[in-house]
Amino acid sequence: MDLTLIIIIITTLASIAAFESPRIFDRLLLSPYMIVHRNEWYRVITHGFIHANWMHLLINMFVFYSFGQALMAYFTYYVGNAMIHFLVIYFGGMIFATLTTIMKNRNNYAYRGIGASGAVSAVLFACIFFDPWRKLLFMGIIPVPGIIFAILYLVYCSYMSRNSNDNINHDAHLYGAIFGFIYPVLIKPDLFQFFITDLMNPFGQ
Numbered sequence: 718m719d720l721t722l723i724i725i726i727i728t729t730l731a732s733i734a735a736f737e738s739p740r741i742f743d744r745l746l747l748s749p750y751m752i753v754h755r756n757e758w759y760r761v762i763t764h765g766f767i768h769a770n771w772m773h774l775l776i777n778m779f780v781f782y783s784f785g786q787a788l789m790a791y792f793t794y795y796v797g798n799a800m801i802h803f804l805v806i807y808f809g810g811m812i813f814a815t816l817t818t819i820m821k822n823r824n825n826y827a828y829r830g831i832g833a834s835g836a837v838s839a840v841l842f843a844c845i846f847f848d849p850w851r852k853l854l855f856m857g858i859i860p861v862p863g864i865i866f867a868i869l870y871l872v873y874c875s876y877m878s879r880n881s882n883d884n885i886n887h888d889a890h891l892y893g894a895i896f897g898f899i900y901p902v903l904i905k906p907d908l909f910q911f912f913i914t915d916l917m918n919p920f921g922q
Contacts, residue, residue: 720804722782725778725781728765728833729774731766732766732774745763746760746829747829748829749818749823753823753824754823761812762808766833767831773831780837780841781833781837788843795847795911796904796905802900808836810839813839814835814838814891815835818889834890835889835896839893839894839900841897842867842893842896843898843900843901845867849915850862850864853866871891875887875891878891
């Protein structure tokens with residue numbers, strides 16, 4: 718079975734279980750206080766498998782499915798060992814996206830975080846790296862080239878991280894995206910030149 722679908726199925730089943738059981742929900746969510754003070758580091762991963770509601774789950778999994786298979790193809794073509802790199806970028810993005818949140822809220826017992834947004838942002842931005850002029854929908858409605866979407870997304874997340882109070886972890890979106898964008902260069906530095914070449918050629922090969 719496709720790795721993207723396997724992750725979606727596991728995430729959906731875990732989210733449904735959390736919907737039905739507050740005990741499971743509380744046990745799996747991201748709690749910086751519990752991570753730092755009680756060494757419950759598993760939460761850095763498990764929080765990415767549960768969601769607040771069906772809409773939260775469906776949006777994350779739709780975006781993930783839309784770009785996950787494309788990313789597997791990019792890794793296969795440019796790097797090799799696609800399955801390994803796909804898992805690293807997904808779970809690495811999930812972990813990297815939580816670091817700032819954990820530092821900021823390590824003494825905040827009330828803070829709670831859930832969702833795969835950091836991991837999904839990493840997958841999305843890795844795809845933008847490999848194909849910067851692919852059209853994406855900003856805010857779900859405005860078609861823009863991927864590289865423009867990336868800039869708008871990063872500016873938006875950075876601004877909202879500093880100024881919003883909407884219970885959305887904009888840091889996770891921001892740092893997950895950054896991880897996804899730089900990961901290809903970390904594993905194969907020559908890819909940066911491919912990115913620059915594509916960036917300078919907006920009308921395609």
